[in-house]
Amino acid sequence: MTTYRLHPRDDQFARRVAIQLDIACVQLPHDISERLRAARSRAVASRLQTQPQLKTSASVQAQPNGTAVLHFGNEDINLWSRVAAFFPLIGLVAGLVLVNNFLDDDRANELAEVDVALLTDDLPPSAYADPGFLQFLKTPLNTAVTGSETSPN
Numbered sequence: 001m002t003t004y005r006l007h008p009r010d011d012q013f014a015r016r017v018a019i020q021l022d023i024a025c026v027q028l029p030h031d032i033s034e035r036l037r038a039a040r041s042r043a044v045a046s047r048l049q050t051q052p053q054l055k056t057s058a059s060v061q062a063q064p065n066g067t068a069v070l071h072f073g074n075e076d077i078n079l080w081s082r083v084a085a086f087f088p089l090i091g092l093v094a095g096l097v098l099v100n101n102f103l104d105d106d107r108a109n110e111l112a113e114v115d116v117a118l119l120t121d122d123l124p125p126s127a128y129a130d131p132g133f134l135q136f137l138k139t140p141l142n143t144a145v146t147g148s149e150t151s152p153n
Contacts, residue, residue, distance in 0.1 A: 025033065061069050118125055127133050 025036075028036075059070075063069060118128070
């Protein structure tokens, strides 16, 4: 039930109206007072039916240090709600597995491209393992060509 705070003047007026209605109600004929009583009981019954009923009740408990703690009533956690709580976890794990597979495929494709380039190149694969070839790759191209032209043979 909702209670409203009225201004003191409004409160006094409401009390005077209620007193006048009570006095007038005593003077009503019996059949009218019975119809009013029946209408009042139907109104109260319909009001009780339209009020929402909460499944769980929440209560606020004041602590000695001035804080308030919200307590919920006994929540009915059934099997389906427990199973549904794991769906986000299952989705996360499935997403991580898919990302891992995608990255593995990309890495395998990159390695396959390197292998194809090595096998179809003009140089034999053993040339890449030679330490002199690495030094040849580090030297600029124009000094390697001029160095070979100046050698006396």
